[in-house]
Amino acid sequence: xxxxxxxxxxxxxxxxxxxxxxxxxxxxxxxxxxxxxxxxxxxxxxxxxxxxxxxxxxxxxxxxxxxxxxxxxxxxxxxxxxxxxxxxxxxxxxxxxxxxxxxxxxxxxxxxxxxxxxxxxxxxxxxxxxxxxxxxxxxxxxxxxxxxxxxxxxxxxxxxxxxxxxxxxxxxxxxxx
Amino acid sequence: xxxxxxxxxxxxxxxxxxxxxxxxxxxxxxxxxxxxxxxxxxxxxxxxxxxxxxxxxxxxxxxxxxxxxxxxxxxxxxxxxxxxxxxxxxxxxxxxxxxxxxxxxxxxxxxxxxxxxxxxxxxxxxxxxxxxxxxxxxxxxxxxxxxxxxxxxxxxxxxxxxxxxxxxxxxxxxxxxxxxxxxxxxxxxxxxxxxxxxxxxxxxxxxxxxxxxxxxxxxxxxxxxxxxxxxxxxxxxxxxxxxxxxxxxxxxxxxxxxxxxxxxxxxxxxxxxxxxxxxxxxxxxxxxxxxxxxxxxxxxxxxxxxxxxxxxxxxxxxxxxxxxxxxxxxxxxxxxxxxxxxxxxxxxxxxxxxxxxxxxxxxxxxxxxxxxxxxxxxxxxxxxxxxxxxxxxxxxxxxxxxxxxxxxxxxxxxxxxxxxxxxxxxxxxxxxxxxxxxxxxxxxxxxxxxxxxxxxxxxxxxxxxxxxxxxxxxxx
Numbered sequence: 001x002x003x004x005x006x007x008x009x010x011x012x013x014x015x016x017x018x019x020x021x022x023x024x025x026x027x028x029x030x031x032x033x034x035x036x037x038x039x040x041x042x043x044x045x046x047x048x049x050x051x052x053x054x055x056x057x058x059x060x061x062x063x064x065x066x067x068x069x070x071x072x073x074x075x076x077x078x079x080x081x082x083x084x085x086x087x088x089x090x091x092x093x094x095x096x097x098x099x100x101x102x103x104x105x106x107x108x109x110x111x112x113x114x115x116x117x118x119x120x121x122x123x124x125x126x127x128x129x130x131x132x133x134x135x136x137x138x139x140x141x142x143x144x145x146x147x148x149x150x151x152x153x154x155x156x157x158x159x160x161x162x163x164x165x166x167x168x169x170x171x172x173x174x175x176x177x
Numbered sequence: 178x179x180x181x182x183x184x185x186x187x188x189x190x191x192x193x194x195x196x197x198x199x200x201x202x203x204x205x206x207x208x209x210x211x212x213x214x215x216x217x218x219x220x221x222x223x224x225x226x227x228x229x230x231x232x233x234x235x236x237x238x239x240x241x242x243x244x245x246x247x248x249x250x251x252x253x254x255x256x257x258x259x260x261x262x263x264x265x266x267x268x269x270x271x272x273x274x275x276x277x278x279x280x281x282x283x284x285x286x287x288x289x290x291x292x293x294x295x296x297x298x299x300x301x302x303x304x305x306x307x308x309x310x311x312x313x314x315x316x317x318x319x320x321x322x323x324x325x326x327x328x329x330x331x332x333x334x335x336x337x338x339x340x341x342x343x344x345x346x347x348x349x350x351x352x353x354x355x356x357x358x359x360x361x362x363x364x365x366x367x368x369x370x371x372x373x374x375x376x377x378x379x380x381x382x383x384x385x386x387x388x389x390x391x392x393x394x395x396x397x398x399x400x401x402x403x404x405x406x407x408x409x410x411x412x413x414x415x416x417x418x419x420x421x422x423x424x425x426x427x428x429x430x431x432x433x434x435x436x437x438x439x440x441x442x443x444x445x446x447x448x449x450x451x452x453x454x455x456x457x458x459x460x461x462x463x464x465x466x467x468x469x470x471x472x473x474x475x476x477x478x479x480x481x482x483x484x485x486x487x488x489x490x491x492x493x494x495x496x497x498x499x500x501x502x503x504x505x506x507x508x509x510x511x512x513x514x515x516x517x518x519x520x521x522x523x524x525x526x527x528x529x530x531x532x533x534x535x536x537x538x539x540x541x542x543x544x545x546x547x548x549x550x551x552x553x554x555x556x557x558x559x560x561x562x563x564x565x566x567x568x569x570x571x572x573x574x575x576x577x578x579x580x581x582x583x584x585x586x587x588x589x590x591x592x593x594x595x596x597x598x599x600x601x602x603x604x605x606x607x608x609x610x611x612x613x614x615x616x617x618x619x620x621x622x623x624x625x626x627x628x629x630x631x632x633x634x635x636x637x638x639x640x641x642x643x644x645x646x647x648x649x650x651x652x653x
Binding site: 018019037038039040041042043044047048051053056058059062076077080081084085087089092099100102103105106107109110112113114116117120121123124125126127128129130131132133134137138139140141142 | 200338381394617618
């Protein structure tokens with residue numbers, strides 16, 4: 001949520017290249033500047049690690065949703081064919097978990113996919129009515145923006161600007177939300 | 178770090194494109210006015226759709242008697258068309274999921290269009306399920322609803338119920354996968370939009386995407402899990418479709434090799450349809466630098482492999498029919514090849530087994546014209562495969578007095594035409610209003626797989642590729 005609803009005064013360093021911005025993150029951090037977030041037009045591998053973001057726990061959510069799908073399918077097939085209205089087809093057991101494997105599999109996948117995507121949207125604070133805070137509109141095109149929250153840094157603005165430029169920023173802008 | 182690709186691999190993006198070029202080239206057709214070709218194609222599709230809709234409506238109004246079905250042949254074009262469309266609907270998710278897991282980067286240029294094709298093809302397939310029910314307004318009876326709707330629950334042991342679950346799950350997950358892939362590109366179009374209306378609409382669908390490092394990390398993680406889920410899902414769908422036949426007791430249907438055979442056939446026909454669509458897209462939208470001959474060749478290799486698997490499956494079926502020592506089984510297969518429907522069998526064999534073998538030639542595999550023609554032939558062949566399996570297995574049953582032939586009526590044909598109108602209307606709308614190539618993914622592979630020479634590296638001759646280039650598009 002915090003990435004979407006930032007507030008205050010930001011310094012935004014604009015970079016032209018993904019490798020440069022990845023290196024710059026390390027340099028800016030080493031200079032003692034706290035980086036708010038980096039915005040890129042495509043995923044840069046290792047950027048989240050360089051920024052110190054914790055590993056996503058989406059996998060745990062996915063597993064729980066998958067498990068709930070499996071249990072739903074087991075409960076549904078057991079309730080309908082093992083309990084509520086047992087049917088003997090071809091002289092076989094009315095309830096046999098083996099023949100329900102396709103149902104169990106499909107519901108597991110369905111619950112997992114929908115649940116995980118829902119979790120993804122909620123955890124990013126995304127939705128059809130959400131207006132994103134764009135630090136630079138070009139970050140969905142070809143530029144890479146490093147946003148620095150001035151209220152969370154004790155270094156003077158001019159020094160941060162110099163640090164950004166030294167690390168390869170093509171331009172440094174001020175953005176006020 | 179940018180993705181690392183071996184320097185001996187041919188580039189995936191040609192023409193020295195920068196990140197900005199990718200955005201510009203692919204957003205152009207979304208932002209501009211519709212081209213003349215598009216308008217003509219769209220008009221034709223809509224006319225076909227209107228005609229088809231009227232015929233489908235008449236089929237429902239009058240009942241399935243308007244089709245050429247008879248007491249012996251209870252499934253013919255309806256299920257043939259259904260299986261054909263579902264099969265086509267396999268390539269998209271295969272490209273985006275299985276090829277993602279295999280780290281095949283060439284998928285980035287074609288996955289968007291292929292996934293769109295998948296979704297629309299599955300819708301066409303579903304329309305035949307609804308049509309063949311005869312009373313589509315009772316379609317919800319296929320869902321496991323409480324007893325108040327009837328006296329019984331659905332039979333969860335039936336492959337037809339498995340099909341309901343498999344196809345609806347497949348459709349939902351493919352749609353979600355496709356939409357999630359679209360979000361970053363929708364944000365690109367939102368941020369470029371000049372009019373308020375398009376900024377609002379694309380903005381709503383982009384769901385407030387901001388491209389932060391944290392979002393991207395989660396996004397990549399999610400894509401990987403979705404790919405992991407979709408991979409067995411793709412294989413399960415046609416496996417279950419094949420079980421509609423394989424679990425029956427009809428000679429020619431109850432074949433244990435059906436699941437892998439159907440899956441291979443589905444990938445085969447799906448890739449052929451992808452070829453047909455992207456070959457048109459790359460010319461009409463001038464995307465030859467993104468969908469290159471390398472991409473076409475890669476897909477032709479998949480077609481050759483799966484086509485050969487299908488060929489082996491045909492021969493295996495024949496061998497087993499003889500080897501089983503079962504008269505009825507043997508008769509069905511001999512009747513297929515030499516009976517009154519020999520021409521359908523011959524078409525199937527020629528189009529699916531013989532002509533795709535031409536792709537062993539590198540020249541043919543890399544020729545746009547050959548690819549297009551052979552892909553059309555594959556799709557004709559795969560339609561006949563399903564017709565051969567479904568109708569010719571039924572037309573001579575155990576009782577010679579009930580032997581029959583199937584003659585399609587105007588409505589059999591028109592209801593099939595309906596799906597073409599439906600498919601192409603949706604596909605043309607997609608190609609006008611959404612980016613047909615995944616911009617974010619192409620940008621992510623461009624550095625390692627582009628022809629472009631990095632301007633910051635001096636002393637490198639033009640055309641020579643360097644191991645780890647960095648380039649700055651503003652320098653030029």
